[in-house]
Amino acid sequence: MARFINPFTDVGFKRIFGQEINKDLLIDFLNALLEGERRVKDIRFLDKELIPIYEKDRSLIYDIYCTDENGEQFIVEMQNREHVNFRERTIYYLSQAIARQGERGVDWKFSLKAVYGVFFLNFQLTQLPHKLRTDIILSDRDTHEQFSDKMRYIFLELPSFTKEENECETDFERWIYVLKNMETLQRLPFKARNAVFQRLEQIVDIAAMSKEDRMKYDESIKVYRDRLAVMEFERLKGVEEGRAETNLNVIRNLKQMGLAPEFIAQATGLSVEEVERLMAQNS
Numbered sequence: 542m543a544r545f546i547n548p549f550t551d552v553g554f555k556r557i558f559g560q561e562i563n564k565d566l567l568i569d570f571l572n573a574l575l576e577g578e579r580r581v582k583d584i585r586f587l588d589k590e591l592i593p594i595y596e597k598d599r600s601l602i603y604d605i606y607c608t609d610e611n612g613e614q615f616i617v618e619m620q621n622r623e624h625v626n627f628r629e630r631t632i633y634y635l636s637q638a639i640a641r642q643g644e645r646g647v648d649w650k651f652s653l654k655a656v657y658g659v660f661f662l663n664f665q666l667t668q669l670p671h672k673l674r675t676d677i678i679l680s681d682r683d684t685h686e687q688f689s690d691k692m693r694y695i696f697l698e699l700p701s702f703t704k705e706e707n708e709c710e711t712d713f714e715r716w717i718y719v720l721k722n723m724e725t726l727q728r729l730p731f732k733a734r735n736a737v738f739q740r741l742e743q744i745v746d747i748a749a750m751s752k753e754d755r756m757k758y759d760e761s762i763k764v765y766r767d768r769l770a771v772m773e774f775e776r777l778k779g780v781e782e783g784r785a786e787t788n789l790n791v792i793r794n795l796k797q798m799g800l801a802p803e804f805i806a807q808a809t810g811l812s813v814e815e816v817e818r819l820m821a822q823n824s
Contacts, residue, residue, distance in 0.1 A: 545745045547724045549663050552754075552761035554603040554619045556744060557720075561586060563744055567607070569737040571615065573712040574659065574695065583610045612654040614638050621663040621765075631658055635692055658694045661720070665698050673702045673717065706730050792819050 546553040558567045564584055571581045587606045604618040616634055620627075638656040643649070665671045677694035680687045699721045702714075709715045715731045719738065723729075729742040743749060750758060795805045802820065806813045 543724050544727055544747060545723045545729070545742075546747055546758060547762055547765065548720050548745075549619060549621055550758070550761040550765040551603045552758045553745070554661075555605065556754075556758075557741070558617060559586070559605045563740075564607075566737060566741060566744070567605070567617070569712075569735075570716050571659075573716055576711070576713065581609045584608065584615070587614070608654075614654060614656045615659060616656070617659045617661075619661040619663070621768075623662075623664050623667060631660060631694060634658065635694065639692065653691045655691050655693065658692075660694070660696045662696055662698050663700070665700050666696060671698060671701045673698055789819060792816060796820055 546556060548554050548557055557563070558570070564586070568581050568584055571584075575581075584607045587608055602618055602620045604616060606614070606616055608614045616638065635656050635658045639653060642653055666675065669675060675694075675696040675698070677696070678687055679689045679692055697717065699717065702717050702721055704714060704718060706718060709718050709731070712735055715735070715738070719726075719729060719731070719741070723745060729738050729745075732739040732742065747755070747758070792805055802813050802816045805811075805820075806816045811819075
């Protein structure tokens with residue numbers, strides 16, 4: 542039985558990063574993520590309703606919306622599946638956060654605060670090199686010089702992180718290792734290096750949950766697993782449909798060459814009866 546919560550669930554993700562009482566965890570992670578660029582001293586959680594939510598197409602998306610002491614905003618999400626227009630969705634959300642900063646009247650001079658989108662991905666992005674971190678900025682196509690620092694997208698592909706515990710060199714890598722492996726661990730590593738992991742261990746320990754929180758978590762893990770099962774069924778169904786379409790094309794081509802059903806069966810791995818049935822359906 543797992544000792545620690547699954548951070549890929551709604552309750553698990555928000556227990557770690559979405560509670561006012563535990564905001565030091567999110568601050569520590571953001572500072573590890575942006576080390577050498579800036580340092581967050583404090584954050585304030587914003588109304589989640591400011592982010593448009595489409596329940597029918599959420600694909601297991603858990604999000605947190607906050608701002609730091611300088612007014613710069615962070616949209617932090619955990620997403621378990623890539624879906625249609627996923628990248629456009631991230632652009633839309635950050636654009637909405639930018640647009641909400643507008644003020645009426647001629648006195649406003651478009652003084653914008655930066656908006657950061659931090660997207661934990663429990664999958665690998667398609668049509669991009671598979672790596673842990675992908676940073677997207679507004680820059681000149683030819684010179685690569687940054688045009689503006691007001692919109693920043695950081696995609697974190699957890700499946701692309703392959704380091705073992707003793708190979709983690711930075712606090713950012715240690716955070717990623719813990720989040721990716723949390724549900725299978727019996728102890729949280731790195732506590733001697735950074736006290737935040739000692740605090741994290743107390744927060745994610747299932748045995749330390751109140752009865753009410755445990756009930757919410759159990760329901761969250763059930764929803765998570767049920768949806769993953771549905772997604773896997775859809776994936777296998779798509780594979781099976783693709784295989785059937787491939788076999789059908791092969792059968793058509795071999796039939797046009799005048800080959801007998803017995804030879805077609807050997808070529809496709811199907812039975813003679815199945816070949817004859819498909820040939821009859823598409824004759």
